[in-house]
Amino acid sequence: MKLELPILIVNFKTYKEGIGLNAEKLARICEKVHLQTQKSIAISVTPADVNRIANLVSIPVLSQHMDPDEPGSHTGSVIAEDLVDNGAVGTLLNHSEDQYRIDVLEKAIDRARDCKLISVVCANNIEIAEAVATFHPDFIAVEPPELIGGDISVSTAKPEVIKGTVDAVHKIGDIPVLCGAGVKTKEDVKKSLELGAQGILLSSGVVKSSNPEKVLFEMVSVF
Amino acid sequence: MKLELPILIVNFKTYKEGIGLNAEKLARICEKVHLQTQKSIAISVTPADVNRIANLVSIPVLSQHMDPDEPGSHTGSVIAEDLVDNGAVGTLLNHSEDQYRIDVLEKAIDRARDCKLISVVCANNIEIAEAVATFHPDFIAVEPPELIGGDISVSTAKPEVIKGTVDAVHKIGDIPVLCGAGVKTKEDVKKSLELGAQGILLSSGVVKSSNPEKVLFEMVSVF
């Protein structure tokens, strides 16, 4: 499976609005906006929710985490084959709330590729984005921790982060860059795309919103 | 939900025979043996498989892992509320392949209790079993790493591990102890119970067996 560009990925995290039965409701909303707009929307759910959500909606479902282990004696691991069997099309890796040892990250990206899972690798800053690019994941999302969950807009307050990441990543390879934090409005989305991003990784702005549907319609309207 | 004693818990790990579609097959076999014998059998599956397996079978389903996080901004975590919503009745914690920081373990046991999930905490040795007992989990499984996946029988080669763990744990509280490694035959099961264990945590002996059903029938025959 491929993800259409530009893309909006909604990271459900473990917000109470984003897990279990609530994940089902939110996933349906995301699917509805996709169906009505034909814009590319994917969702990232907890490992435990992958199966039910992948069975529920037609839009692409990613896991929020994957371990690099191969099938075997690894109690508690979330492995690629198991995600595939449960309907995931890809996985986030190295989110700022879930960062990886460098060797583990390299192996996880390889494992995802071998199992035909799309890898969306997060990076804290331009330097880490460039390093991650050498591992040739499918997507890189830049998400400065100081912007996560906050009120600062990356495209107006820190436009150089997006531009710099796009330039650094494209020196290494042709890997789409997502803007992973600090996107609050459709103007932020527009600006991000102008700066070279090919999509957005959003979380609280949608998941914690009193009207996720409205937010989603707005955000994808500039795609 | 409570688990009946004595109990056999089958840890599916991430063996290829224990994940995804194969997890369904194996779960059905475990259920069948339970239905025919009325002996207590529970299963421990990957976080990603909890939902499908809990929806499939009537025997208790545990997750192999749980994080101590509360609902919130914790990308990739496996949290208690999400496991409950997906049908888990409990969780393994601190398996020797997935060991926890002491403060994280204490919080995870508390979180499981708060969410009415049964906690089955593994311990490498008698000393760690005693320490874990002070956190008052629902079960403690002692599993010396040197016996995991090997050919040595804990009840004949190391009977003092079971007896010593039972004694150390019961000094602290009335917590059932499971024998978590080195059980190969029904004689091992019998001996374990005689030494004070109230159940067995099994993995490769069932999951990797060419005839899991036969092994299960044998093992629970001495319950």
Next chain:
Amino acid sequence: MKLELPILIVNFKTYKEGIGLNAEKLARICEKVHLQTQKSIAISVTPADVNRIANLVSIPVLSQHMDPDEPGSHTGSVIAEDLVDNGAVGTLLNHSEDQYRIDVLEKAIDRARDCKLISVVCANNIEIAEAVATFHPDFIAVEPPELIGGDISVSTAKPEVIKGTVDAVHKIGDIPVLCGAGVKTKEDVKKSLELGAQGILLSSGVVKSSNPEKVLFEMVSVF
């Protein structure tokens, strides 16, 4: 070597006032107060400073960290034999800024004992203090993270933490308990001892003070 009770342990952390040449100055001040008062004072310095400080002063020097590894192929580890050879008499373990996996902590305490290093194990709360007690370290310091570096006094605001820890630990064994956070004044020290603590683990109150000598004289005056 034994540590005299009641004891004040000063944790130098990696404050700029507590490392390298500044560690030497501060260590001399601690030694001076000990020599003038004959009260028991020990200090806890970075692994890299152990050698120079142990060679400089006559009061007991602890490392702030130790790994459980035995001599061998463990690049970067801080091992017991190496600390002993460099003059440490003991080590902190499991400080709230440096927490250990439960199995690693158990092994580290054993390794310290085998190498005749005094183990001072920190615990976040009463529950963890009790668990740690089952490993029989030489000292347990209770340090609720919410009090570390803050302005709340543990002996007035949370006296039940000290009393509860002392009771929980003494159920398991005869291990001296230190009050490890929230001690601001000599009244706090006095109250801590009345509540059953046999010493104090202090850091910023001394290390970041404009007059560490004065603070130390005050604190030990109630011993």
Next chain:
Amino acid sequence: MKLELPILIVNFKTYKEGIGLNAEKLARICEKVHLQTQKSIAISVTPADVNRIANLVSIPVLSQHMDPDEPGSHTGSVIAEDLVDNGAVGTLLNHSEDQYRIDVLEKAIDRARDCKLISVVCANNIEIAEAVATFHPDFIAVEPPELIGGDISVSTAKPEVIKGTVDAVHKIGDIPVLCGAGVKTKEDVKKSLELGAQGILLSSGVVKSSNPEKVLFEMVSVF
């Protein structure tokens, strides 16, 4: 300080022959070989041994580990300023026995640079060496784990690892590459240099040798 090329770095690890008083003996031997041959030799010692060894010998002393923390409230950390104050000229980072989270590694390299410490970053394979190069450390040592401590010679059995690493790293920047495992003989050293390496990171071959002096003379003879 700069390290002369080509260079032999001896990693003392925590072998009993490489810590404490034995570290002094071994450091003197390394210094002697340097003084007699004028070939570039540096040594990498435990954090706890840095001070005594840096005070003892005139050859460059590196720490085996450094944390990325700044001065502050970081009990147990090995920080750059403290290493500098104790006489280290640099530090190993990310040794295969001590691997780093990708964000931690990036910050540690930055911290080393800011404090004028030489960073020698280890990498398991070509891909990780390339990623690490984007962080612009002073040296990269490639050390496939399967060769560490074993009998296989990297230059004869896996020459493509050295050549491939040199090529991948030099695409990113002008960073000297060291051959970090599988060097057994002076022929291996020679071959490594021919393949583009500018030095060698050795451990057991020297530290565990019955005659480290002889081994060192042989190894540097081809420089």
